[in-house]
Amino acid sequence: MGMALKVRGLRASVGSMRILNGIDLDVPFGQMHALMGPNGSGKSTLCHVLCGHPDFTAEGEAWVDGREVMGLEADERARLGLVQAFQSPVAVPGVDLAELMREAAEERGIDSAEANRRIAEASRRFDMDPFLDRSINDDLSGGEKKRSEIFQISVLSPKAALLDETDSGLDIDMVRKVAAAVEEMRGPGMGVLMITHHSRILNYVEPDRVHVMMGGRIVTSGGPDLAQELEKEGYEGLRKRLGIEAPRAAASAKPSSDFFTDLPFEV
C-alpha cells in the first residue's frame, strides 16, 4: 500500500523552544488516522511544520506520496498534495472564498469549468453558498470557519489531508457531515490525519489507527479501541499506564490551552 504521508524523525522548534521531539508516522492511502493528545502536546505544530509554516525550524523527513516535502515552500507542499484544514484560520479581508479556490485551481492547471464544478459540489455538501463571495474567514463564527476549511479540503482533494480539530466548534449535524465527507474522501487517492480532542467524531467515522501524542512524541498507537480506552482512563491514566512523567517545559507552560494558539501571532 502506498503512503499518502510518511514522517520520520521529525523535530521542530519555535525560537529556542523544542515542540516536536521526533515524530514517526505512516498514513497509507485509503486510511484515516486519528491523532489525539492533551493540549500542548504539539499536534497543531505537527500540522504547521508538515505544511511549511515559516516560523518553525524543523529537522527530519516527510514524504507525500513518496515525494520529499521538508525544505519546500508551503505552496509547493500544497501542490504536491499536502493540505491542512486549519484549527484557527486567519481572516483574509477582500479576498473571497470562491476566488481563492479558483486561484488555487488555476495554479494547479485545473481549468475553470472543472474548478467551478468542484466548488459548486463542495458548496452544496457543506452549505457554503452564502460564503463563496464573502471574504475568507472574515466575520465568520468558529463553526463557519471549520466548514469553510473542510469545504476547501473537499475542493482541493489533496493526497494527504491534515484536519486540525475540524470537528470542534461544530454542531452535531455538521460533525456528521464532516464525518461523512471524511468517510467519502477516504478513497484510494487520499489519506487523512485527523487531529481531535474529542472522541465524539469517532462515533461517526471509524479511524484505521489512533495515535496519541504527548510532549512532542507519539507515545502509543493502536486501533479504534484506543480512542475508547482514552475516553475512560483519560490522558492522565494513559500517562501512568505508559510510565510517562507529566510534561514540563513547553507543554506545561500553557496547560489550559493549545500551545499553538497562544503563540504571539495569529494563525
Added chain:
Amino acid sequence: MLSLNSDTLERLNATLPASLASRRREALREYGRLDMPNPKEENWKYVTLGFDLDHMTIPATPGDSLPEGDFLAALTNRAGSAVMVDGRLIGVENHSEAWLGSATEAWEAYPPSDLLTPDTDKFAAAALAFSSDGISLRIPRNRAVDAPFVIDVQSTLPDTVTFPSLDIRAEENSEATVVVLFRSPDGMASVMVPNLQTTVGYGARLSVTTVGIMGTEGVTVMHHRSRIGRDATFRAGEIGLGGRLARIDLRTTLEGAGGSVEVVGLYFGEMEQVLDYRLVVNHVGRSTSSDVFLKGAVEDQAQSIFTGLLRIEEDAVGTSAFETNRNLVLSDGAKANSVPNLEILCNDIICGHGSSVGPLETEPMYYLMSRGLSRERAERVLVRGFFEEAIDRLPLDDLDEPARQAVNRRFAEAQEGGRV
C-alpha cells in the same frame, strides 16, 4: 506662451467682469508675496517640487486632446461631460436639467465660489490669479440627476502650467454624481494646479470622485475646498495613480447641522512617484459626521504622504468623526508616511482614527500559500484584496473595474520588473 506676471493677468482680465478682475489682482499680489513651498514647512514636509512657478508658462492656445483611456471608457452612461484641454474648455455636452458650462459664461448668474483663498499657498494664489477659464456645474434645487457628470481635464503641452478651475454647486435637496479626471501623456513634464470647489446645499447629496492619472512626468497640485450645508451629504472619492507628484489638499467644512462627509480613496505609487494627501475635515455644525478612509500602496522608490486632521469646533456637539489610512509598503526603498491628527474642542462627540504602514502580512500569505498559491500569486491576491475594501466604497460603481484593473496591473508590472 504666457508667463505668470501682471501682463498675463491683465490679458486674462480683459475678458472678465471688473468685479472679478480685482479678485485676480489681489491673488497676484499674494502670488508675488509668497515663496515657493519647501519641505521645511509642515504642510509640505516630504515634498520636493523640483520646479519654480515663476519660470513656467501658461499655454496661449490648447493642444490636441488625448485619446480616451480605460477610466473614460468605463463611463458610458453620462448626464453630461465637459472637456478642458490646457486650461481651456473645449467641449460641453449636457443632457440634464443641471447647468454645465464655462464659468466665464456663468459668472453673472452664478458668481464663482470663494472657498479657496489666495493666502493658502503660492499655488492657490497662482490658481486664483491665472485660471484662464473654468467649469461651472450647478444642480438646481429638488432635482436628482442619476447618471454622472464627467469632467475630463487634460494637460497636453510640455513644460506648461495650467490652472483648471471647477466650481460645483448642488443646491437645496438636489442630487448628483461627478467624476473629474486629470490626465497628461506619459513622459511629458507639465504642471496642473486644479482649483476644485464644491458646495453642497441644504439636504443635497453630492459625490465627486477625482481620478488622478497624469503621465509619468506630470505634476498635479490640487486644492479641493468643500462646504457642506445642513443635512447635506458629500462623498469624495480619490483615485490616485498618476504623476511624478500628485498632491491633494482637501479641506471640507461641515457647516450646517446634520451634514456628513465621506472621503474614500485609494492610491498606488510606483517607481519614483510621490503621492501627497493633506486632508482636513472641519466640524462646525452640530451632529455632523465624517469618515475618511484611504488605502494606498507604494513600490520601488515611491512615496506616499497622508496627513489627516479632524477638527471638531466648540459647538459641534453630537459629532462623529473617523479617519483610517492603511498603507502597504511593497519594496524596501518605498516609503509611506501616515499622520492622522485630531483637534477636539468639544466634549460630546465620537471620534476615532487608525493608521497602519507595513508590508504584506505573513499569516495571510502563509494561508494562501498553504492552498497551493505560489508566493507571487498569493501576493497578487493579497494586494487585490487590500484595495478591494476601498474600491467597494468608492462613490461611483462605474469606476470600480478600471480602478481594480489599474492597481492589479501596476502590482503585476512591479512583480515582473523585480521591484517588489
